[in-house]
Amino acid sequence: MRMSIFAVLLCVVAGHSRAVEGLYGVSTIGAANTEFSSADLTSMSYKLGIGYQIERQWYFEAGFQKLANDSLATELPSSMAQLQDGSMPLDATALYAAFLGKAAGPAGELFYRVGLLKTDTKGQQVLQGEQSCALGKGTSIALSAEETYTFCEFDEGGIAGVIGIGFDFFIGPRTMLRTEIEYIKGENNFTASAAYLGLRYNF
Numbered sequence: 001m002r003m004s005i006f007a008v009l010l011c012v013v014a015g016h017s018r019a020v021e022g023l024y025g026v027s028t029i030g031a032a033n034t035e036f037s038s039a040d041l042t043s044m045s046y047k048l049g050i051g052y053q054i055e056r057q058w059y060f061e062a063g064f065q066k067l068a069n070d071s072l073a074t075e076l077p078s079s080m081a082q083l084q085d086g087s088m089p090l091d092a093t094a095l096y097a098a099f100l101g102k103a104a105g106p107a108g109e110l111f112y113r114v115g116l117l118k119t120d121t122k123g124q125q126v127l128q129g130e131q132s133c134a135l136g137k138g139t140s141i142a143l144s145a146e147e148t149y150t151f152c153e154f155d156e157g158g159i160a161g162v163i164g165i166g167f168d169f170f171i172g173p174r175t176m177l178r179t180e181i182e183y184i185k186g187e188n189n190f191t192a193s194a195a196y197l198g199l200r201y202n203f
Contacts, residue, residue, distance in 0.1 A: 026061070028180065030046070031043070033194075043068055043069045047063055047065045047066075047198075065117065068121070069091065108167055111166055113180070120155070123136075127151075160190055165182075181195045
């Protein structure tokens with residue numbers, strides 16, 4: 001839902017871009033290692049953003065970010081194999097806002113990023129026996145009198161900070177190739193390290 005709203009906003013802004021100097025859109029894809037609570041996941045990641053040059057050496061950028069892209073179970077585990085899988089799937093998204101300091105050169109622009117994210121992290125975990133979930137709510141599952149498990153589900157929002165560095169290479173009159181790495185740290189021991197490659201279009 002958030003992604004579709006952001007895509008519509010990007011189209012609207014692009015349609016009126018001739019009247020706005022210093023505006024750009026960026027789309028990148030890469031990989032992120034995300035840690036949250038006791039989960040550790042490496043998966044595909046992407047970002048969609050809109051930026052604006054507020055001063056000669058500063059941009060402001062905001063957008064949507066997908067950090068963890070695991071499939072969550074849609075129903076309770078019903079077999080011993082599912083209960084003993086041991087994995088803790090994560091699905092993590094964020095809305096971000098950041099300031100980018102930049103230094104221009106013949107090949108493009110070197111930039112560093114400092115900003116904040118509003119994160120939304122969903123996950124699931126199976127615990128042996130009847131236990132209290134560290135996050136979210138738990139459902140007791142009993143396959144027999146001796147085999148009892150707790151299925152935990154959570155949907156946690158939070159605030160995180162981000163720092164990063166990257167380079168936008170000139171490849172056309174309005175088009176640039178963006179490369180970037182970043183580190184994110186937030187509430188509930190949320191951390192992510194990510195690397196991206198994509199396109200920036202200067203309206």
